[in-house]
Amino acid sequence: MTKYQYELNAFFYAGFGRRFLSYLIDLLIIWSVSSIIIKPILVLTGAEELKLWISYFSLTHILDALIYFLYFVLMTKYFQQTLGKMILGIKVYRKDLCSPRWSDVLYREWVGRIISNIMLGLPYLTVMFTPKHIGVHDYFADTVVVKNKYLKYIQENEGL
DSSP states (O other), rough: OOHHHHHHHHHHHHHHHHHHHHHHHHHHHHHIIIIIHHHHHHHHHHHHHHHSGGGGGBHHHHHHHHHHHHHHHHHHHHHHHHHHHHHHHHEEEEESSSSSHHHHHHIIIIIIIHHHHHHHTGGGGGGGGTTTTOOOOHHHHTEEEGGGGGGGHHTTTTOO
16 A cells, blocks of 8 residues: 555544544433433332342443443444434445445444453554554444545545
8 A cells, every 4th residue: 555545545534533522422422311311210210229130230231231332233224323423424334335234233333342342442542553544343344434525535446
């Protein structure tokens, strides 16, 4: 890969800063939904205290995890982007620039996120060091995150 191609890839594909900011926006949205809708229902029904054998497996934690993963999986599958990505003008595609299939989305948003979160988010840092800003979760699913305004150019110049 020439220096020119490397620089073009870095320009057209969404980098770490944009992707991290979109993730923070998504976390704020998820937290808001949980705080405004789910938590009050749990408090009013007394279900907030329900837990399995340890407090980490409380109904609150289980519902929070469910909302977190459903948000990312469903938004990515049906819109190719979460609300945070929509705000920042980026979208998830397969490496061939087609819409992700269910298997791609599940590997990226479920398996990839679980592994990345277990490793304290460190795998997300690979986005800073790869030519097309590909994270570990993108490698699992063969996906890329593209700036919307450059999609047509990338499709026309597939060899980059």
